[in-house]
Amino acid sequence: MIPSLLLLDKPKGLTSFQLVDTVKKKFKLNKVGHTGTLDPIATGLLILLLEEATRFAEFFVRLPKTYITKIVLGAITDTYDAEGNILERRDVNISCEDVAKVLPNFTGRILQKPPPYSAKKVGGFRAYELARKGLEVPLKPVEVEVYSAKLLECNLPQVVLEFEVSGGTYIRSLAHDIGLALGCGAYVSELRRTKVGNFSVSMALSYERLNSLEDLWGVIIPIWEAMSFLPAVNLRAREARLYRNGAKIRAEAKHYGYVRVFWDEEFLGVGLLEGGFLKPYRLMPLK
Numbered sequence: 001m002i003p004s005l006l007l008l009d010k011p012k013g014l015t016s017f018q019l020v021d022t023v024k025k026k027f028k029l030n031k032v033g034h035t036g037t038l039d040p041i042a043t044g045l046l047i048l049l050l051e052e053a054t055r056f057a058e059f060f061v062r063l064p065k066t067y068i069t070k071i072v073l074g075a076i077t078d079t080y081d082a083e084g085n086i087l088e089r090r091d092v093n094i095s096c097e098d099v100a101k102v103l104p105n106f107t108g109r110i111l112q113k114p115p116p117y118s119a120k121k122v123g124g125f126r127a128y129e130l131a132r133k134g135l136e137v138p139l140k141p142v143e144v145e146v147y148s149a150k151l152l153e154c155n156l157p158q159v160v161l162e163f164e165v166s167g168g169t170y171i172r173s174l175a176h177d178i179g180l181a182l183g184c185g186a187y188v189s190e191l192r193r194t195k196v197g198n199f200s201v202s203m204a205l206s207y208e209r210l211n212s213l214e215d216l217w218g219v220i221i222p223i224w225e226a227m228s229f230l231p232a233v234n235l236r237a238r239e240a241r242l243y244r245n246g247a248k249i250r251a252e253a254k255h256y257g258y259v260r261v262f263w264d265e266e267f268l269g270v271g272l273l274e275g276g277f278l279k280p281y282r283l284m285p286l287k
Contacts, residue, residue: 003053004220007204010038010046023048027216035060041081044193045201053223055282063197066164070190071175073157080115080172081188090184096154102181103149111141115172144169197229224267231255235263243280251278
């Protein structure tokens with residue numbers, strides 16, 4: 001199997017790890033990894049990296065993500081979604097216009113506290129492991145970026161919102177905080193990831209289709225094509241030999257930052273262009 005990317009449309013009820021495990025066992029792969037967890041309640045685009053493509057997970061984690069979520073106003077749950085226990089109910093004495101007006105307060109760079117029931121690690125444990133034991137979860141706020149927040153539908157006490165966000169943003173926390181800002185509380189009842197970077201859920205395999213396949217040829221994307229959001233640099237033979245051995249090489253840079261590096265048509269990995277040099281960053285293993 002060539003290092004590649006697989007797009008899946010995750011169904012509700014399954015965890016991201018279950019899909020990783022399914023693909024790994026069904027197609028007898030050595031390495032499979034995802035590039036951003038989706039909660040069991042969520043559906044939509046899950047990007048899996050196969051074999052040596054897992055070396056480049058960080059570049060996909062950083063891509064902006066788009067979600068459509070249905071939010072119920074008038075209650076607060078301990079998980080910030082419909083699967084949790086209701087902690088408090090409140091009257092919904094607001095209008096659809098009030099919802100639209102509060103959204104700009106949650107765009108741009110904001111500090112966000114992850115949900116208590118999340119996969120964030122606290123003292124070596126997952127936050128949800130501590131929360132399930134009734135322990136306090138001391139999660140620190142982190143800076144995230146919300147590029148856009150749109151009100152798509154409003155049928156109080158339910159609203160449908162679309163968010164485009166940076167990697168690491170929790171939509172459950174956004175819903176919770178918006179509910180607090182409106183004074184009535186809120187939780188997520190449905191969540192669907194529709195885009196990651198330029199990858200759309202419309203490009204993804206359904207779970208049913210995945211289970212019907214005997215192999216993945218024709219549905220995977222080679223990692224060097226999947227990373228086309230990075231500029232490409234082509235090396236000469238001598239430069240390629242040095243680069244493969246971990247040496248930085250002088251380069252007249254047309255770009256700065258991370259680039260895909262090729263020799264002829266062979267993908268060598270990702271390099272970092274800075275200070276007039278091309279430095280190895282993530283190398284493909286030698287054949």
